[in-house]
Amino acid sequence: MKPTLNMESRNSARRRCRIDSKIRYLNQRAEGRVLDVSRTGISLELFGSLHASTGSMVVIENKDIGLIEGTVRWCRAGRLGVQIKQSSNTLAQMSAYFRFFHKDVRPVLSR
Numbered sequence: 001m002k003p004t005l006n007m008e009s010r011n012s013a014r015r016r017c018r019i020d021s022k023i024r025y026l027n028q029r030a031e032g033r034v035l036d037v038s039r040t041g042i043s044l045e046l047f048g049s050l051h052a053s054t055g056s057m058v059v060i061e062n063k064d065i066g067l068i069e070g071t072v073r074w075c076r077a078g079r080l081g082v083q084i085k086q087s088s089n090t091l092a093q094m095s096a097y098f099r100f101f102h103k104d105v106r107p108v109l110s111r
Helices: 089-099
Strands: 015-025 027-037 041-046 057-062 066-076 080-084
Touching: 015 041, 041 066, 057 080, 066 089
Parallel strands: none
Antiparallel strands: 015 027, 015 057, 027 041, 041 080, 057 066, 066 080
């Protein structure tokens, strides 16, 4: 099926995770949690307020991945989607994360 709108879509598969993180935007800081990650993007749940609009540059810091810079792609209902800035350093960090640290998170409740 061919997309009818000229929209960018994610080409990398998402992997669910739960990683506590700190998010910085200009002079603002917020605590949050990475909900899913791919080689090109991160989805975050924010615990505080962060007034970053689409297109803003943010910095995400956590113990598993390290320090990641990216661009806000969407923001709604206390969640943030960030496209990771592609560089050789970021590629190495993401590869190391998936190789050594990543563990898929499954729902606790089952039907």
